[in-house]
Amino acid sequence: MSKQFQRGLVVGKFAPLQRGHELLIRRAFDACEEVVILSYSKPEFAGCDAERRQGWLKKLFPTARLLVATDESLARLPVNDFREVPTNDADETTHRRFCGFLCAKVLGVTVDAVFTSEDYGGGFAEELTRYFHELYPEVVEVQHVLVDHSRGLIPVSGTLLRADIHGNRQWLSPEVYASFVQRVCLLGGESSGKSTLAEVLAREFQTDHVSEYGRDLWEARNGMLVFDDLIRIARRQVAMEEEAAGRANRFLFCDTSPLTTLFYSRHLFGRAESELELLANRFYDAVVLCAPDFPFMQDGTRQPESFRTLQHQWYLQELRSRGISFLLAEGGLTDRVDMVRRALMSK
Secondary structure: OOOOEEEEEEEEOOOOOOHHHHHHHHHHHHHEEEEEEEEOOOOOOOOOOHHHHHHHHHHHOOOOEEEEOOHHHHHOOOOOOOOOOOOOOOOHHHHHHHHHHHHHHHHOOOOOEEEEOOOOHHHHHHHHHHHHHHHOOOOOOOEEEEOOOOOOOOOOOHHHHHHOOOOOHHHOOHHHHHHHOEEEEEEEOOOOOHHHHHHHHHHHOOOEEEOOHHHHHHHHOOOOOOHHHHHHHHHHHHHHHHHHHOOOEOEEEEEOOHHHHHHHHHHHHOOOOHHHHHHOOOOOOEEEEEOOOOOOOOOOOOOOHHHHHHHHHHHHHHHHHOOOOOEEEOOOHHHHHHHHHHHHHOO
């Protein structure tokens, strides 16, 4: 059964992309054979840059025809009707014609419906019709479809969300909220207390932690890893972090990182995959290095205690050479938890 419209348009800053926006886009998909999503903002809002918005939209609406416009992307175009993104306070006609330009001259399409939750939608549809008629006199009139105008279904706004992302996280899909979760990476040599610290910090902050996949695989294989296992470990560690971030609450505590996997790859095999070298550069909002002053516990799967000291020195050198700031967690468990809590709450 054919749908009401051939092609629908949704435009937004999506700063951030919230469930009201999702409702609008899903309504467009219900009514249209194809959906075009345009996003731009000048200036950008903190935490909602163009790359991040594009990532959200691609994850949630992979079949949409998506364009996130920036000054940089426009400068690369062969057409020069608009060389820059209009500022957010530009007049309505400029914004409407800019959207027509992006559809017709950048994407090479017209639309027969525009979906909004605002009173301006009717005027937007009329201006799009005029713009398209200037190029293609035979195109049909653009219709306006109004969705949840009263915000009765999704009572939220971008302003409200930006004021308190974490307090209003129920209005964000996990794929979006994950971008605002601070990843805290815990590093340390064997038997330095980092796994225990990660678990306790997660309970302290009422959030999740990500366990050390490499340790689990090492134990499952009785310490018999092959070279190709190392890149698999790093990939899985990153995937576990991404899966957990949307469920976390403000912070996500990560028990190790691909940097640790890089150490073991070099130590065990004297080399590392180029992909692993890149993954070892993964960014974390905070890094905690656990000092080797915890009592060493030999559980039968660990290297000798001297190896822990070697590993700690490698971390110190590597973090400093990479210019990565870190907190050195020392003392007992309570002392370490207090140190991390103070550091995170002062950010």
